Amino acid sequence: MTSDNLITEPALLSVLQAAAQARQQSLAILDLLEQYHARDTETTPESLLDDQLALSKQQKTLNTHLAKVRGLNRKAVLSVRATKQETAEARQEIDSLHLSLQNLYYEQRHLRGEIGGCDGYDHRYRQLPMVSEEEYLSRHPDQVDATEHDLTIARIEDERLARQELEVQRLELVKRKEALAKETLAKKEELGRLDTAMEKWLGGQDAVRKLFEAREESVAGIPQPQTV
DSSP: OOHHHHOOOHHHHHHHHHHHHHHHHHHHHHHHHHHHHHTGGGOOHHHHHHHHHHHHHHHHHHHHHHHHHHHHHHHHHHHHHHHHHHHHHHHHHHHHHHHHHHHHHHHHHHHHHHHHHHHHOOOGGGGSOOOOHHHHHHHOGGGTTOOHHHHHHHHHHHHHHHHHHHHHHHHHHHHHHHHHHHHHHHHHHHHHHHHHHHHHHHHHHHHHHHHHHHHHHHHHTSOOOOOO
């Protein structure tokens, strides 16, 4: 593969074309000089003047080609510099995009790890003794089309309301228990007072009984009068 096949840039191709023309012109001048030297012995003043004119014409043509080559070369050099600048800017942009892509990749991997951790996390709501999904839907048929996330939130809320109601009932039972305990204590105290009063009353009855028994004994010891 030749250099002509490798180079496809129009500006560089124009430089190569102008350089080829200048080369051909230089070769033509060299051929012309060889012809002059070959017939140097037969040169007349008239022919020498014609040869000088022809050589001057060829040199002017060569200078034209060389000027064109210089101009195109300068233009190509400036184009190459601009291309290098554009390439450097494009490379910086690509590097920046690559860095952003790497950051996105790391962030994606981090988020996937977080999502995996959340999926595998044993959340406390899974330990709640909630009613089954079938039972909940049987009581709330309007939520049959709800998503799993919304359905779980609704079941947790239903469980919260049920527990609040049970807590209210528990507090009411506690109040009733305390009231019954106070009432029982009051009755126990009242029974204690009655027991004390009864014991006192029974103690009094025992003293009266003993008094009557003593009197009966004393009466029984007096001799009875005899009849004639």
